Amino acid sequence: MNTNLEIEYKTLLSKEEHNQILNFFEDAQMIEQTNYYYQSKNSLNKKIAARIRQIGSRFELTFKIKQEKGKLEVNFDVPNNSVEHFKRNDVQQFLNEHQFNSEWKYIGELHTTRYTIQDKYGELCIDYNRYLDQEDYELEYEVNNEFEEFAFKRYLEILNQFSIKNIKAKAKFHRFIITKFGLD
Secondary structure, three states: OEEEEEOEEEEEEOHHHHHHHHHHOOOOEEEEEEEEEEEEOOOOOOOEEEEEEEEOOEEEEEEEEEOOOOEEEEEEEEOOOOHHHHHOHHHHHHHHHOOOOOOEEEEEEEEEEEEEEEEOOEEEEEEEEEEOOEEEEEEEEEEOHHHHHHHHHHHHHHHHHOOOOOOEOOOHHHHHHHHHHOOO
16 A cells, blocks of 8 residues: 555646647657546545556556545555455555445446656646546646645646636546536
8 A cells, every 4th residue: 555645736628729738748658547436335425536547457446535635545556457456454444444435336437548748846647538428638737745836837837838727627536426427
């Protein structure tokens, strides 16, 4: 198990904006990833989200827990996508310690074609997402926490460079949930 405080800025893009940014950052590295989403069997818990992410042959179970600032990510390496990993002793111990439901069910997946650019403040991600009958485009800036103040300024500079408004986007998981269950 490893943990990380995730601080990120994100906005949804039009297809044209996505392509414009992608063409500008010619050296961006492409990654194909799939998020397999899970929810607690009792209800949609707004304090915790769960996914298994696959990149190539690597799988990682991640719980994201809302914090005052950012989200605490708790990660477990797993060999594949299976709800059975939620029953592992170390995962059960984590869920019990934080008083989260230990029963989970698979609810669907989201595929992302991600292009990444590293800089000293973090990682810029230019994403094309497909889930259910939807597709969307998004710009994320995942911040090196010690440079948070500078990273936000850098993020705004990038948006301004392409005349894109800074409209905070919901997380991929939340967009998936809204679409799947017809929520607002």
